[in-house]
Amino acid sequence: MDDTASASAGNGTGRRRIQSADKATEVLLALVEAGKAAPLRDLARAVDMPNSLAHRYLASLMASGLAVQDEITGLYDLGPTALRIGASALGRLDPLRLASEAMPQLVASTGLPTLLNVLGDRGPTIVRWERSYVPFITTLSVGSTFQLTNSATGRVMLAFMPEQVRDHLIELAVSRNLEQPPAKLLERLEKIRKRGYDEAESVLIPGLAAISAPILDVQEEAVACLTLIGASADVGRIKAKAIKCLVETSTRVSQACGSNASFS
Structure with a gap:
């Protein structure tokens, strides 16, 4: 079973975690931590994975609107869905x-x-x-x-x-x-x-x-x-x-x- 479908127990809590979701989250967080639009190689380095694999996760994030890629520079950044999630979370803070x-x-x-x-x-x-x-x-x-x-x-x-x-x-x-x-x-x-x-x-x-x-x-x-x-x-x-x-x-x-x- 490859990483996009495998699951493992999470931190002894009894809950199971989808590895592909974990990896995609890591890539998304790398975009957040970058603080600005970033190239593929930097994001891949930040999450310690090959460029080709990071590219696959970024493509998935882009499909859901969590990431976008500039057509001219090729740089990746947070997408409109990520912005909506962030705004919603901030609005719920007390x-x-x-x-x-x-x-x-x-x-x-x-x-x-x-x-x-x-x-x-x-x-x-x-x-x-x-x-x-x-x-x-x-x-x-x-x-x-x-x-x-x-x-x-x-x-x-x-x-x-x-x-x-x-x-x-x-x-x-x-x-x-x-x-x-x-x-x-x-x-x-x-x-x-x-x-x-x-x-x-x-x-x-x-x-x-x-x-x-x-x-x-x-x-x-x-x-x-x-x-x-x-x-x-x-x-x-x-x-x-x-x-x-x-x-x-x-x-x-x-x-x-x-x-x-x-x-x-």
Whole structure:
């Protein structure tokens, strides 16, 4: 039986997998990873198969509209069916649900309360609170807001939005809420974009520390923000671990939302 008809057990799950479908998927994913139209030889190399075999799978993908070939250059690219599938998948995403589902594990890993925030008309607003086993007393609650420029939550959201929108929101925060942005705010926002998180301590509420990371969409813009919060002493004791867990969680959720986020 050749590879186009054979089947094998898949990863011990009891389900059977069609090898030809697996190979065709590999070729399709190679087109995705290429990021642009690509020649046959590059796609074949990416999936480690002979050019002739890769060509057969590409022909099958083209027949279903998952791939197209430019008649002049001969380069292959994603087809209209692939675009419809991608658009449909993006339309079904719910970033807040995905972030909410990740919060219990984040609390379990760090021992710190976790907040889910979105940008509202009054500033970054808490929409979900996952409590931890560590006693923690604060006036914050679901519906509470943070300052846009003087909180880790606000700065993270500012760092991942279009510059024109960002600058307008900063101007509004200063004029409407009488905020006084920290010195070198734009430099700090650039740093946040590179490392994927920000932190704040005792700026708005004495004795309180926070670490925030964004939930990004396919346009690499912040649609929400996860924030670890707690007493400064509690956060300080596990700061490195907390940052690692938070950034890993926000990156995983962002990638599920179509982002290519990767921070270091």
